[in-house]
């Protein structure tokens with residue numbers, strides 16, 4: 431086998447998986463990240479309450495189980511420790527270049543290599559470029575008049591400022607989605623008063639988190655085979671439930687919607703006694719349209735005496751606080767923006783230049799697309815992880831990352847078999863792939879005209895999400911169809 435040298439940009443769970451599997455397949459790599467530590471999402475999101483929304487039995491990498499989990503849905507720091515643990519376990523550190531952002535990557539057709547340059551002035555050359563930049567790490571700030579004038583502390587949930595104490599403070603949280611429902615219960619416990627600004631209510635279902643007992647952890651030492659077997663079966667059960675049952679909600683079928691509408695409505699009715707509050711928290715759009723949230727403590731937090739839910743939008747901010755559309759002004763010591771991420775615009779922080787002078791960000795300016803979410807026409811030997819149309823609302827992203835990495839490793843074998851140095855998908859194959867998934871996406875709840883979410887571009891194209899069951903994705907990328915590629 432011809433050994434390839436890969437430059438991997440991004441040391442989140444995607445980049446780490448790529449490094450491990452490339453190494454196992456006999457290739458070499460350099461792993462670059464602008465952060466000082468590995469972990470990506472879990473390094474960057476340190477707000478109180480940050481946690482996994484997928485049971486860890488399924489979220490941890492299938493080939494790298496850990497015995498250190500203390501809960502079914504672990505908190506962020508535990509997942510961050512896991513990322514560090516696997517960087518050590520697979521001896522990736524000698525190949526890591528941290529704290530230095532990649533700024534450009536250029537393909538040279540003559541030498542069939544990528545040259546990557548970093549902010550710190552370093553240059554890396556490789557046969558393969560792995561774009562493991564993630565989808566959710568460009569914090570989105572709302573465009574609110576006067577935001578800069580606020581004299582108190584303000585922060586985004588994904589850039590938590592741990593030097594700011596919230597103890598006894600008047601705090602405003604803007605946002606009510608995935609990060610907000612995790613941070614709000616924690617802030618409510620310590621703030622003197624908390625105002626939650628909700629633009630859109632979300633469908634929320636129970637989390638039912640449970641601790642992993644020391645006895646369960648010890649099973650790994652006393653009966654490792656049984657523990658591994660149980661872990662595997664548990665993982666499969668959670669996966670099957672997510673892929674068969676949870677997926678149904680995203681299909682545009684009555685049955686799927688009804689099941690999840692009932693689960694979420696019962697949860698709301700059980701947890702919120704105040705009919706006015708319940709009304710404010712009831713979405714007017716179909717379940718599954720936006721990310722379904724998972725929380726046991728969000729609704730109870732909103733019923734606390736020191737917490738107020740405001741549904742009028744924030745129209746302006748001044749030195750002391752925020753004013754809503756009804757003209758009401760509230761003063762705050764701290765404003766927290768749990769307003770999510772820039773998603774559909776992609777706009778990678780690396781300028782990737784392929785053939786014919788093409789820049790990836792320009793190609794993706796309107797409608798980002800790839801073949802299988804992984805490779806892109808005119809960008810030879812570029813493999814993307816968590817690329818266009820590979821996000822999920824019902825299952826673990828790590829499942830997708832593993833399938834994408836396996837695909838890349840197989841693609842390198844294909845190069846070998848065909849005695850080629852470079853490959854890129856034919857434009858016709860890329861178009862076919864995208865036409866098929868866009869047609870399939872039309873059958874999902876996301877296509878409902880009443881559905882607006884970060885999954886869609888302004889003109890309504892769904893560029894973030896995979897279109898079906900994840901087992902269908904696994905099947906679609908199980909083999910590399912050499913005929914779909916131009917080889918050189």
Ligand SMILES: Cc1cc2nc3c(=O)[nH]c(=O)nc-3n(C[C@H](O)[C@H](O)[C@H](O)COP(=O)(O)OP(=O)(O)OC[C@H]3O[C@@H](n4cnc5c(N)ncnc54)[C@H](O)[C@@H]3O)c2cc1C
Pocket residue numbers: 439440441442443444445462463464465468469470471472475480481482483484489530531532533562563564565566567609779780815816825826827828
């Ligand atoms: C708060 C939060 C909770 C989440 N919870 C879940 C969950 O419960 N289940 C689930 O399946 N998914 C969840 N996700 C999605 C999560 O992003 C994925 O599960 C997974 O962590 C993605 O890994 P990644 O490596 O693809 O991307 P990331 O973790 O985003 O890593 C990308 C890396 O690329 C680096 N990078 C970017 N640009 C450059 C550059 N120019 N130069 C060098 N390095 C660069 C970044 O610094 C980062 O380290 C969550 C996301 C967030 C934000």
